[in-house]
Amino acid sequence: MHLVAESAYVLHTRPWRETSLLVEVLSEHHGRIGLVARGVQGPKRQVLRAALQPFQHIRLDALARGELARLISAEALDAAPRFDGEVALAGFYVNELLLRLLQRNDPFPELYELYGRTRARLQDEGLAWTLRCFERDLLDALGSGFDWSVDAEGVAIDPAARYRLDPEQGPRRMLSDRGHGERSAAATGRALLALADDSAPEAADLPGLRQAMRSVLVHHLGPRGLKSWELLADLARVAPKRDSRRDGDGS
Structure with missing residues (x-):
């Protein structure tokens, strides 16, 4: 299959052999695609290498043979956002979730659009609420939403009330006599209704919503967690209290 002028977002890039790269992208019409970009490490291929950095929006030509396609050309469609700190970690989390939950060559045009919206929101809006909306819409697109x-x-x-999230059946109301630890890891009804209405809840409702959503994601990810979760845990152990406006518990 020959891909011509296919729009895509770069999710991950890593070196391969001496002069090449293995690149994972989320494309508009073909879903997640694995690409081999040959001979891009030389000084004359700097523009192409820049176009293959994570979060970059590109237009590509490629020849698909088997599981990996051979990249023929790629050009940047915009200036990739420069994420740092918590925003970079949140972007890494978004990309990692897509890499783990999407099979290659399975079309999801709604996820291509979702990624573009999320990439823009990460720069301008509260991280925690942006990520919860992304998780909600990702689950919906995969047929696992509520x-x-x-x-x-x-x-x-x-x-x-407070609710735990059953990964298969959705919200289940918790009894009032549950222990404090179990209740604090559950979502408030206000937070769930905020997801339904696509309107940000109060900041106090966001940590419980994060924990409840994570339980659903763990079910779909299987026994191996996410590297971004490990990084977040490491950061929490060494970093001072972060800006509550961004809700610091992003991913």
């Missing part, structure tokens, strides 16, 4: 306005029994979500 109706966030009702629980697993079909009862309307109570904004004053």
